[in-house]
Amino acid sequence: MWRLSDFFLGKEHLIQPLPFYYFKDIYSEDLEIDEEPVHYGNIMYDRRVIRGNTYALHSYPPSTQPDPVELQRQQEAKRKALARRRAREHLRPRSPEPVEGRKHVDVQTELYLEELADRIIEVDMECQTDAFLDRPPTPLFIPAKTGKDVATQILEGELFDFDIEVKPMLEVLVGKTIEQSLLEVMEEEELAELQKQQQQFEELRNLELAEVQRLEEQERRHQQEKERRREQQLQQLQKQNETAQKIAARAYAQVYLADLIPSVFGSLRDNGYFYDPTERDIEIGFLPWLMHEVDKTIEYNMVGRVVLDMLIREVVENRLNMFEQLAVKEPKKTLPDNKDEEQGESFTIGSEQFAEEQESLPTRSFQDVPPEKDSFQMPFGDNLDIFDMKESDVSEDKEP
Amino acid sequence: MASPLISQYLPPDIDPTKVSIAYGRRALPKLNEELNSPDLLTRQRALMALCDLVHDPENAYEAISIGCLNTLKLLLKDADSTVRHKTLEVFYIMASHSVGREGFLKNRIILALAPNLEDPVLLCRRFLHMTYVRLAQVPKGAHAIIASGLIPYLVKKVQIEVEEIKEILLDTLYFCLQWDASQALQSDAVPILHEMLFSLNDVIRSKAARTMMALCMPRDGKKKVWEYNVIPILVSLLNDSNIDVLANAAGALMFATVTTAGKYAALDAGALPLLMNLLDINVVKVRINAIKALTMLAEAPEGRVELLQKVYKFKELRRSSISAISRAATIATKVIEWKP
Numbered sequence: 113m114w115r116l117s118d119f120f121l122g123k124e125h126l127i128q129p130l131p132f133y134y135f136k137d138i139y140s141e142d143l144e145i146d147e148e149p150v151h152y153g154n155i156m157y158d159r160r161v162i163r164g165n166t167y168a169l170h171s172y173p174p175s176t177q178p179d180p181v182e183l184q185r186q187q188e189a190k191r192k193a194l195a196r197r198r199a200r201e202h203l204r205p206r207s208p209e210p211v212e213g214r215k216h217v218d219v220q221t222e223l224y225l226e227e228l229a230d231r232i233i234e235v236d237m238e239c240q241t242d243a244f245l246d247r248p249p250t251p252l253f254i255p256a257k258t259g260k261d262v263a264t265q266i267l268e269g270e271l272f273d274f275d276i277e278v279k280p281m282l283e284v285l286v287g288k289t290i291e292q293s294l295l296e297v298m299e300e301e302e303l304a305e306l307q308k309q310q311q312q313f314e315e316l317r318n319l320e321l322a323e324v325q326r327l328e329e330q331e332r333r334h335q336q337e338k339e340r341r342r343e344q345q346l347q348q349l350q351k352q353n354e355t356a357q358k359i360a361a362r363a364y365a366q367v368y369l370a371d372l373i374p375s376v377f378g379s380l381r382d383n384g385y386f387y388d389p390t391e392r393d394i395e396i397g398f399l400p401w402l403m404h405e406v407d408k409t410i411e412y413n414m415v416g417r418v419v420l421d422m423l424i425r426e427v428v429e430n431r432l433n434m435f436e437q438l439a440v441k442e443p444k445k446t447l448p449d450n451k452d453e454e455q456g457e458s459f460t461i462g463s464e465q466f467a468e469e470q471e472s473l474p475t476r477s478f479q480d481v482p483p484e485k486d487s488f489q490m491p492f493g494d495n496l497d498i499f500d501m502k503e504s505d506v507s508e509d510k511e512p
Numbered sequence: 513m514a515s516p517l518i519s520q521y522l523p524p525d526i527d528p529t530k531v532s533i534a535y536g537r538r539a540l541p542k543l544n545e546e547l548n549s550p551d552l553l554t555r556q557r558a559l560m561a562l563c564d565l566v567h568d569p570e571n572a573y574e575a576i577s578i579g580c581l582n583t584l585k586l587l588l589k590d591a592d593s594t595v596r597h598k599t600l601e602v603f604y605i606m607a608s609h610s611v612g613r614e615g616f617l618k619n620r621i622i623l624a625l626a627p628n629l630e631d632p633v634l635l636c637r638r639f640l641h642m643t644y645v646r647l648a649q650v651p652k653g654a655h656a657i658i659a660s661g662l663i664p665y666l667v668k669k670v671q672i673e674v675e676e677i678k679e680i681l682l683d684t685l686y687f688c689l690q691w692d693a694s695q696a697l698q699s700d701a702v703p704i705l706h707e708m709l710f711s712l713n714d715v716i717r718s719k720a721a722r723t724m725m726a727l728c729m730p731r732d733g734k735k736k737v738w739e740y741n742v743i744p745i746l747v748s749l750l751n752d753s754n755i756d757v758l759a760n761a762a763g764a765l766m767f768a769t770v771t772t773a774g775k776y777a778a779l780d781a782g783a784l785p786l787l788m789n790l791l792d793i794n795v796v797k798v799r800i801n802a803i804k805a806l807t808m809l810a811e812a813p814e815g816r817v818e819l820l821q822k823v824y825k826f827k828e829l830r831r832s833s834i835s836a837i838s839r840a841a842t843i844a845t846k847v848i849e850w851k852p
Contacts, residue, residue, distance in 0.1 A: 295567075296567075299567060299608075303608060310649060311797075315796065315797050315800060315801075315836070316836055318725070318763060318766075318767075318801075319800050319801075319804060319836060319840060321729065321767075322766045322767055322770070322804045322808070323804070323807075323840075323843065325729075325767065325770045326770055326804075326807065326808055326811070328770075329770045329771065329772075329811075330811065333772070
């Protein structure tokens with residue numbers, strides 16, 4: 113059997129014709145013939161296995177920190193090998209590329225077809241646990257069955273009595289079920305009971321509330337009524353008071369003013385506001401005039417008397433002087449003087465008058481005064497003021 | 513290939529939809545980790561397992577203490593509807609337990625659940641609202657829901673949601689409004705509920721009437737209810753055939769007639785004879801609500817005049833075995849026979 117494939121006879125690898133492993137590299141999409149495939153070789157001839165002395169060998173450094181120079185050299189070697197392979201590939205004769213729509217296929221060309229029985233079918237499988245799943249519980253370990261199979265038959269009634277055995281189980285089952293259902297029913301009943309109680313309470317509460325409100329309202333109305341009545345009463349009292357006061361005031365005023373008029377009239381009368389007009393007239397007009405006249409008359413009277421007194425005095429003095437003169441000059445006659453004549457006349461008249469005056473002073477009547485006044489002149493004009501004074505004295509005495 | 517399964521058949525108690533639960537203490541932490549896994553199937557199966565576990569309050573406590581709630585909060589925003597609906601189911605089951613509710617309040621779950629109000633899937637919304645209902649049944653929970661400012665949204669939702677969800681929503685609102693109805697009154701709950709009183713669905717009518725009752729409790733509510741002329745509707749509901757509707761309508765009237773205006777509105781609508789009929793029905797709730805409503809009406813002189821003729825009925829009820837009824841009847845007789 114010939115294979116239309118290539119053998120790689122490299123210095124490093126000694127390949128034995130092992131079954132062909134069609135190894136698909138899962139990490140690359142298509143098989144790169146250029147890449148070095150991994151070959152399995154004899155372990156004895158594997159370069160990696162160290163033979164012989166292990167203490168003086170040039171040991172590879174562990175793969176953690178490869179020597180960069182070494183690394184580079186290795187890479188170089190790899191590249192060179194790759195390049196060599198590529199060159200060889202180029203030169204190798206190949207069958208031409210398949211025509212459009214056709215494909216190259218391996219075919220057995222011997223006389224007798226050989227079954228490729230040693231083609232091992234490979235299937236890629238992989239397994240990986242989920243990163244974050246919990247570890248599932250380990251499955252129950254059921255060991256493989258070993259030993260002999262033995263059978264036995266159980267007749268009815270030998271093993272157990274179903275009815276008796278099932279009782280406790282049934283009790284538990286039924287008990288649990290009933291317990292659960294009881295709980296549920298109890299919950300509902302509890303709620304219903306609470307509701308009922310609440311309703312009752314509410315009814316009572318509403319009732320009481322209504323009662324309270326009614327009483328409140330009643331109270332309020334009563335209060336209002338009372339207030340109104342009290343107000344009324346107060347007003348009434350006030351009015352009564354007012355009227356009483358008014359009456360009292362009226363009575364008092366009446367009493368006070370009762371004798372007002374008489375007293376007014378009395379006082380008016382006393383003060384002379386009511387008068388008889390003629391009487392008044394007489395009093396006001398006549399009597400003062402009368403008094404005045406009386407006054408005047410008496411004044412005249414006094415004046416006359418004073419004058420008379422003076423006259424008499426004059427006369428007496430003159431007579432005295434004359435007598436003295438006469439006494440001195442008997443033959444001499446009085447000078448023809450007005451004065452003397454007058455005096456002479458007056459001697460006689462005056463003396464008569466004087467005598468008369470002395471007699472009738474108290475009984476002199478008014479009518480006598482004016483002629484006397486007319487008959488003589490006042491000799492002493494200078495001493496009129498004495499007369500005035502005397503007049504005033506006299507008038508003062510005479511006035512009422 | 514070796515496999516951990518010995519037999520060809522799966523063991524009988526394995527549910528392929530659930531993830532296998534680790535043993536003992538490791539169960540819930542492992543579930544918590546699996547809930548965070550990016551694989552959708554794992555998450556779904558872990559949620560199914562969690563659902564089952566949380567029925568037990570001890571497990572619920574443990575789950576909350578290892579911080580499952582935060583994981584679940586994230587899952588609420590998941591794109592897959594199964595995940596969301598299962599998450600909400602877990603929340604619902606946890607809300608049935610007291611520890612669950614405490615955990616919710618501590619971890620601010622209420623607000624985290626709020627975006628799911630807009631969830632397009634009905635099942636998710638249903639579980640969400642059921643969770644809210646469970647939470648609202650406890651005073652703390654109700655206060656927390658009110659404090660989170662969800663009431664206006666819930667009121668709006670009541671208008672636009674489907675019937676199934678409306679029922680649940682009305683329950684939530686009822687429980688919350690018992691404590692503080694001011695937010696709801698501000699968001700115009702009265703007209704919305706007014707419409708719902710006409711609904712054809714019995715359950716919705718009864719629940720709407722109950723919520724109306726809660727709205728009537730504060731004084732503002734009473735005023736608003738009178739303004740919107742709801743009282744005649746409530747009186748007409750007294751003719752209904754459904755017991756719950758009757759009870760709740762009587763209850764709502766009971767609160768609405770506390771004010772004088774309400775009393776006269778009810779009397780004008782002819783509530784007296786209808787309420788007297790209710791006294792004959794042997795259901796406790798109906799009876800006490802009717803007695804109370806009649807007591808309110810008896811304070812008005814017109815009401816008293818009519819009720820004086822029927823005092824004997826109240827006197828009979830005084831001898832009832834249920835203390836609430838006999839007490840209410842005693843008060844009623846006292847009010848009816850009162851002379852100024």
